[in-house]
Amino acid sequence: PFFRIVAANSRRARDGKYLEQLGCLDPLPNAHGEKVAGLNLERLRYWLGCGAQLSRPAEKLLGLAGFLPLHPMTVTGAERLRRRRQREQQPEAAPADGSAEPGSAA
Amino acid sequence: GKAAKPKPAFTDEAVQTLLYKMTGLDLHKVFRPVKRGLKPPNYKLMTEAQLEEATRKAIEEAKVKLIMPPVLNEREPIDDVLADDKVLEGTETAKYVFTDLSYSIPHRERFIVVREPNGVLRKATWEERDRMIQIFFPKEGRRVIPPTLFKDENLGTVFQQDRHEDVLNMCIAQFEPDSPDYIRVHHRTYEDIEKHAKYDLLRSTRHFGGMVWYLVNRKKTDGLLIDMINRDLLEDATSLITLYHMLHPACQSAKEAKEGKLQGVDLIKVFAKTESQREGYIQLALQAYEEAMATSSAS
Numbered sequence: 001p002f003f004r005i006v007a008a009n010s011r012r013a014r015d016g017k018y019l020e021q022l023g024c025l026d027p028l029p030n031a032h033g034e035k036v037a038g039l040n041l042e043r044l045r046y047w048l049g050c051g052a053q054l055s056r057p058a059e060k061l062l063g064l065a066g067f068l069p070l071h072p073m074t075v076t077g078a079e080r081l082r083r084r085r086q087r088e089q090q091p092e093a094a095p096a097d098g099s100a101e102p103g104s105a106a
Numbered sequence: 107g108k109a110a111k112p113k114p115a116f117t118d119e120a121v122q123t124l125l126y127k128m129t130g131l132d133l134h135k136v137f138r139p140v141k142r143g144l145k146p147p148n149y150k151l152m153t154e155a156q157l158e159e160a161t162r163k164a165i166e167e168a169k170v171k172l173i174m175p176p177v178l179n180e181r182e183p184i185d186d187v188l189a190d191d192k193v194l195e196g197t198e199t200a201k202y203v204f205t206d207l208s209y210s211i212p213h214r215e216r217f218i219v220v221r222e223p224n225g226v227l228r229k230a231t232w233e234e235r236d237r238m239i240q241i242f243f244p245k246e247g248r249r250v251i252p253p254t255l256f257k258d259e260n261l262g263t264v265f266q267q268d269r270h271e272d273v274l275n276m277c278i279a280q281f282e283p284d285s286p287d288y289i290r291v292h293h294r295t296y297e298d299i300e301k302h303a304k305y306d307l308l309r310s311t312r313h314f315g316g317m318v319w320y321l322v323n324r325k326k327t328d329g330l331l332i333d334m335i336n337r338d339l340l341e342d343a344t345s346l347i348t349l350y351h352m353l354h355p356a357c358q359s360a361k362e363a364k365e366g367k368l369q370g371v372d373l374i375k376v377f378a379k380t381e382s383q384r385e386g387y388i389q390l391a392l393q394a395y396e397e398a399m400a401t402s403s404a405s
Binding site for chain 2: 023029031032033034035036037038039040041042043064065066070074075077078079081082085
């Protein structure tokens with residue numbers, strides 16, 4: 001996969017005609033373990049000045065980049081992930097404890 | 107105490123003129139045919155005046171080709187954290203590298219930041235910067251990952267084939283002048299040339315000035331001096347010693363030269379007596395040169 005960060009009319013298809021390409025993102029890590037992203041900040045500022053809106057993934061990406069403050073959904077997503085991981089670890093710990101106790105008791 | 111003048115830099119006019127004179131201007135070597143596709147040669151019929159005009163233009167172009175690449179100190183590693191968001195810890199598995207692709211910014215001032223998986227937003231290191239700039243703004247002759255030729259083990263093989271000039275040209279294309287790899291490759295090349303006394307390989311190229319600067323700064327000029335005298339390049343030898351005095355004004359031969367205002371062969375003799383390690387060789391070379399001058403003027 002390969003994503004293009006693009007300025008386009010919001011009614012267009014995802015891969016349809018766009019006004020200008022403002023950058024790209026390669027979501028698969030390369031040989032050095034990096035996900036390479038390029039952003040044309042000068043043109044981005046121009047389009048934002050013209051009154052363009054950002055899509056949610058674009059906002060999240062710019063939050064990660066540091067151009068915009070970190071998106072609140074990124075923070076929420078991180079907390080949800082952490083809570084889900086904790087919940088997965090506790091049931092593992094509980095049945096493990098439950099199966100170990102009868103073994104040690106008996 | 108004595109007032110210390112600021113040490114002459116590589117870019118000073120006086121230093122550059124001396125280095126340029128020493129580089130020599132061998133048109134046959136500068137415009138040596140580069141391997142290209144086969145084409146039948148182009149013959150032109152010219153009068154004497156046109157030939158002089160053509161040689162003059164060739165000398166101008168050769169001067170452009172002989173402009174010396176810059177000699178800079180090693181760059182400081184970048185280590186700057188812009189933000190630290192501990193909430194992002196554990197969400198990602200790989201780091202994100204963001205490059206600013208605005209066209210009209212010089213590459214040195216471009217923003218290239220890295221968001222690590224632990225949430226730290228830091229400026230990219232020099233190696234990451236060079237790689238990203240090459241990916242998005244490719245330059246001819248440069249690869250994204252530096253070729254394995256520039257590793258120390260492989261340099262030895264190339265030096266045995268006497269291809270120092272090609273290595274240095276490739277190095278200039280691949281690395282920035284202040285990167286540690288550039289400096290390391292250049293120093294290795296100069297050391298190898300000095301060990302085997304292959305100074306003539308770089309003589310009429312743009313790398314000669316850099317090599318002389320390196321040798322004079324480390325006081326390893328004896329081999330070069332002997333080589334110059336053996337090839338009857340007395341003016342080059344004197345300019346080498348003048349450069350040495352400019353860079354090390356506190357040495358014995360510099361003081362004696364300033365007192366006596368010596369010129370030419372006397373300067374070399376004083377230098378040989380006071381500063382050099384291989385005094386015997388230099389004396390021998392000077393003797394051979396003087397005998398050759400005597401026989402040629404006698405006959």
